[in-house]
Amino acid sequence: MLISALLIAVATLVATNYATLFVRSYLRRRDLLDHPTGRSSHQIPTLRGGGLAIVPVIMIAWALIAWDPTGWAGREAVPGMEWLLLATAGIAGISWLDDLKNISQLIRLAVHAAAIAMILILVPMPGPIFQGLLPPVLDKLAAGALMLWFVNLFNFMDGIDGISVVESLTIVMGVFAVFLFADIGEAIVLLSLAIGCSTAMFLRWNWHPAQIFLGDIGSVPLGFLLGWILLLLAAHGHWAAAIILPAYYFADATITLLRRMAKGEAFWRAHRQHFYQRAAAAGLTHAKVSGRIAVAGGVLVLLAGTATAGWSLISLAGATVVVAALLFNLSR
Numbered sequence: 116m117l118i119s120a121l122l123i124a125v126a127t128l129v130a131t132n133y134a135t136l137f138v139r140s141y142l143r144r145r146d147l148l149d150h151p152t153g154r155s156s157h158q159i160p161t162l163r164g165g166g167l168a169i170v171p172v173i174m175i176a177w178a179l180i181a182w183d184p185t186g187w188a189g190r191e192a193v194p195g196m197e198w199l200l201l202a203t204a205g206i207a208g209i210s211w212l213d214d215l216k217n218i219s220q221l222i223r224l225a226v227h228a229a230a231i232a233m234i235l236i237l238v239p240m241p242g243p244i245f246q247g248l249l250p251p252v253l254d255k256l257a258a259g260a261l262m263l264w265f266v267n268l269f270n271f272m273d274g275i276d277g278i279s280v281v282e283s284l285t286i287v288m289g290v291f292a293v294f295l296f297a298d299i300g301e302a303i304v305l306l307s308l309a310i311g312c313s314t315a316m317f318l319r320w321n322w323h324p325a326q327i328f329l330g331d332i333g334s335v336p337l338g339f340l341l342g343w344i345l346l347l348l349a350a351h352g353h354w355a356a357a358i359i360l361p362a363y364y365f366a367d368a369t370i371t372l373l374r375r376m377a378k379g380e381a382f383w384r385a386h387r388q389h390f391y392q393r394a395a396a397a398g399l400t401h402a403k404v405s406g407r408i409a410v411a412g413g414v415l416v417l418l419a420g421t422a423t424a425g426w427s428l429i430s431l432a433g434a435t436v437v438v439a440a441l442l443f444n445l446s447r
Contacts, residue, residue, distance in 0.1 A: 116301045119180075123305055124312045127176050131316040134168035139320070139327055141167070147214070149328055161325055164214055166333020169313045170207050173340065174200055176309035180302065193302050195238030199343065202230035206266075206339050210331040227266050227335075231259050234343060240350040258349075262342040265361065268368035269338025270331060274392055276323035276401035278408060279334050280314045282364055285412030286341050287311035289360035290348065292420035299351045307344060310337070323401035355422035359415050359434040363408060366438045367391060394445040404445065411441040 142148075142162045149163035181196035209226040212218050235255045243251065244258040273279040290307040293299060314337070320326045329337070341361075349357040367390045375382040387396060394404045414437050422430035 116305075119301075119305060120308055123176060123180065123308050127172055127309050127312040128316050130172045130175075131169055131313045132319075134172055135165065135317060135320055135327070138165060138168040142327070149330075162327040163330040164211070164332055165317060165321065165327040166207070166329045166331070166336060167211070169317050169329075169333060170203075170336045172313050173309050174203060176313070177306055177340075180305045180309065193306075195234070198237040199234050202233045203336055203339060206230050207332055207336045210335040214330045214332050224263075224267075227263055227339075228259070230339065231262050231266070235259050235262075238343075240347065242350045242352065244346055244349045246349075246352065246354060258346055262339075262346060264369075265342040265345070265365070266335060266338040268364060269341070270334045271368055272364050272389065272391070273329055273334040274387075274389065275395050275404055276325040277318060277321050277405040278391060278401075279329055279337065280318045280321055281405050281409045281412060282361070283314045283337055283341060284311055285409075285415060286344065286360045287314075288413075288416045289356060289419040290344065292416050293348060293353050293356050293423045296420060296423040297351070297353060299348070299353070303344065303347055303351075310340060310344075323405070325401075353423055355427040355431055356419035359419045359422060359430060362415060362434050362438045363411060363441060366442060370442070390442050390445040407441065407444060411437050 139162060142164050147162065147164050148160040150160045177196065178200060181193035205226060209218060209223055213223060235258060243249070243254045245254050249257060269279065269282070272282070287307045287310055290299075290304060294304050317329075321329065345357045345361060348354075371389050372382055375386070375388065380386075387393070391404050391408065394407075395401060415434055418430040418433050418437070421433075
C-alpha cells in the first residue's frame with residue numbers, strides 16, 4: 116500500500132498544481148470573479164471556480180484507485196464507484212452552472228437529493244450506517260437526510276480563505292487516525308489521500324489572501340465526496356469518528372441556521388452570521404480564523420483515533436468541549 120499511496124500523492128499534487136494554473140488562466144480570460152457584497156467576507160474581486168481544478172483530479176484519482184485495471188495497486192475493484200463518480204459529475208455540473216448564473220435553489224436541492232439517493236441505493240456499504248438501530252429503509256433515509264444537509268452546509272461554510280480546505284484535511288487525517296486502530300480497508304485511505312493531497316496543493320492559492328476561491332463547483336462536490344467517506348466510516352462501525360470529524364462544521368452551520376429561523380429571517384439567503392464570519396468581521400484575519408479551526412481540527416483528529424481505540428463516549432465528550440470552546444472563541 117505504501118507504494119500506491121506515494122504514487123497517488125505525487126500524481127495528485129502535481130496534477131492539481133498544473134490544473135490550478137490552467138484554471139486560473141481560464142477564469143481570468145472569462146473574467147469570472149467573485150465581487151464583494153454586503154454579505155461577503157472578502158474585500159477585493161477574486162477568481163471563483165477553483166473547483167474546476169481539484170474536482171476532476173480527485174475524480175480521476177478515485178477512478179484509478181477503485182478500478183485498478185492493471186493491478187498496479189494490488190487490490191480488488193471498489194464496487195459501485197461508477198455510480199459514485201456519475202453522481203459527483205452531476206453535482207459538479209449543476210454547481211458550475213450555479214457559479215455561472217445562479218440556478219434555482221429547488222433545482223440544486225433536487226439534483227443533490229437525486230445524486231445522494233443514487234449512491235445510497237447503488238453503491239454497496241459494508242454494513243448499516245446507523246449500526247442496525249433503524250430498519251434498512253429508515254437507515255438509508257436518515258443517512259440521505261444527513262448527507263443532504265452536510266453537502267449544503269459544506270457549501271454554506273465556505274466563506275473565508277482556506278476554511279473548506281482546512282475542514283477537508285481534518286476529515287482526511289481523521290480517516291488515517293481511524294486506520295491506525297481499525298481495519299477499514301486500504302481503499303478508503305487511498306481515496307481520502309487523493310482528496311487530501313489535491314486540496315493541500317490548492318491551499319497554496321486559497322490561503323489568505325486568496326488568489327482563487329473554490330466556488331460552488333469546488334465546495335459542493337467536496338462536501339459530497341467527504342460526506343460519502345463519513346458514511347462509509349459509520350458503516351464500518353466507526354460512528355463516533357464519523358460524528359467527531361465534521362463536528363465543527365455541523366455545529367456552526369446548524370446553530371446558525373436554527374438561530375436565524377428562530378428570528379424569522381430568510382435563512383436560505385446568504386448572510387454573515389456564522390461564527391467564523393463574525394470572527395472575521397470583528398477584525399481577525401482569515402488566516403487567524405482558519406488557523407484556529409485547523410488547531411481544533413487537529414484535536415478532533417486525535418479524538419477520532421481515541422474513539423476508534425475504544426474510548427467512544429469520552430472522545431465524543433471531548434469533541435463537544437473542543438467545538439464549544441472554538442465557537443465561544445470565535446464569537447468573542
